Amino acid sequence: MNWNQLNSAFTLFLSLLVEAVPFLLLGVLFSGILLFFIDERKLIRLMPKHPLLGALVGSCIGFLFPVCECGNVPVARRLLMQGVPSPVAIGFLLAAPTINPIVFWATWTAFRDQPEIVFMRVGFSLAIATIIGWVFSVQKDLRPFLQPVVARAITARRQEAGGRRQEAGDGEAARSGEAGNASIQNLKLKTQNAYSTPQSPTSNPLLQSGTYWLGNAGQSERVDVAELQASMLSATVAHKPLSYKLGLLLENTVQEFRELGGVLVLGSAIAAILQVFVPRDLILGLGQSPVTSILAMMLLATVVSICSTVDSFFALAFASTFTTGSLLAFLVFGPMIDLKGIGLMLSIFKPRAVFYLFALAAMLTFVLTLFVNLYVG
Incomplete structure (x- = not known):
């Protein structure tokens, strides 16, 4: 370790923060607006009853409710408790952190030179969430899988x-x-x-x-x-005056930004340390393999638990050394399943249901991104 390495790591760390903080703040604001100003119960009556169509519609609701993986769990829980069909709620739970305009904009900003990553991220996330929601529709009564x-x-x-x-x-x-x-x-x-x-x-x-x-x-x-x-x-x-809601929105924004900002700082530091201090040969050997690169980035996404509004800037740090499929694995799997998200999901589901969600999301992500590595490039 020398001064040049420390300087490079600190520069990379600051560059990641400067690019990501505006998107994190925007995501927190939209999450708060949803919580305090939108009554999603009015949309429940419009939800389709067909399992596959319901899962697809639920996966697309993120465009209306732009929340990250920190905000999607409370919303999905409210939807379930208000009687929305389970495929709709599960589709929203898994897709909303990625299928929303803020994340799309952030990913486009980070990967404007690789637009295929942006569209494949959205497509893969939508497909995986829809499939898993459809699979869970086989269980006609989801209550045995839910917390009491x-x-x-x-x-x-x-x-x-x-x-x-x-x-x-x-x-x-x-x-x-x-x-x-x-x-x-x-x-x-x-x-x-x-x-x-x-x-x-x-x-x-x-x-x-x-x-x-x-x-x-x-x-x-x-x-x-x-x-x-x-x-x-x-x-x-719901029926409080506007001034009361605005006060709650400000308080919620400050609290969430403080909590998620800590995660962002930690994730940016990890990315900078890995890029600067881990031997280049090791990163290249791991990152260029079509299989191990995907597994490594899925594991990293699970552990780092970085917010979906800024994870594209984290992944960008690995763009020159890791395969396209592995970058997609990080961008698709992380917002669905990470350590932070698992803890939140346990407020809705029993452990076995969370395990099923984890296993299905991991398998589908691996298959799709391996196809990218082998046949797309």
Whole structure:
């Protein structure tokens, strides 16, 4: 190690940060706007019921909801809890970090001399997310794969919807003389017990004193709000004044930028260190093999866990030494599955479901990018 190496590493580190920070800030802003100003429940009614079409549409929703892999998990959880079909939610979960205009712009900025990487990244991400969403549609009831809190929320919503339909039917029958008011009142009580909470004048019915209440037949359960606050916040502030929402947006932007900025600094430092201090012959030997280059970059993407709005600048540092397929593997697999994302996914899915998502995404990414290395170049 000498002064020239340190200077080169620091220069590369700063150049990566300068290019990436504006895109990270833009991504955080859009994520906050989605959380506080957009009610995605209005879109649920438009979602297709066909599994394959639903997975494809869900994978494309990222163009409407431009969030990175830090924001897609709370949104996907909200979609599931609000009754959206599972292929739509899973397609969105896997594709949204890549299939959105901010990431497309950032990737184009980094790889403007290699536009094929930009379009193959979008195409491969869309194909993989759609296929996995379609595969999960085989499981008609996804609740056995979900965390208990999310599964109970889905059950409560289904009971509420069923109660409303039955109440409407009984109301019409009552008006025609075929039913009485007693059945209607009974159904109202059932609906209220299935999805209601004790309320106080100063608290929201969903978030009370550190407690998220979701009960069945009057039974309430205490759950840490930190786990579910992000997923329910949009409903909490839906009817708040604009000044209140703007204040929350500013606070959320500062917090997320601080947290994700730390990850960006760490990722940029790793890229600079690898480029400067790892022997060139080792990098060339690993990076030029059509198979090992893909495996190495997938492993790196999993460990580094860098945000999808800036990962293209990280990958750009390896463009001269690694194969095109391996760069695509990093850009496609990382936003879907990384250590940070796995931790977030465990707030929705049980471990075995996360393992299935990981295995399917890894296999499909490897096959597609190996084809690029062998036949595209």
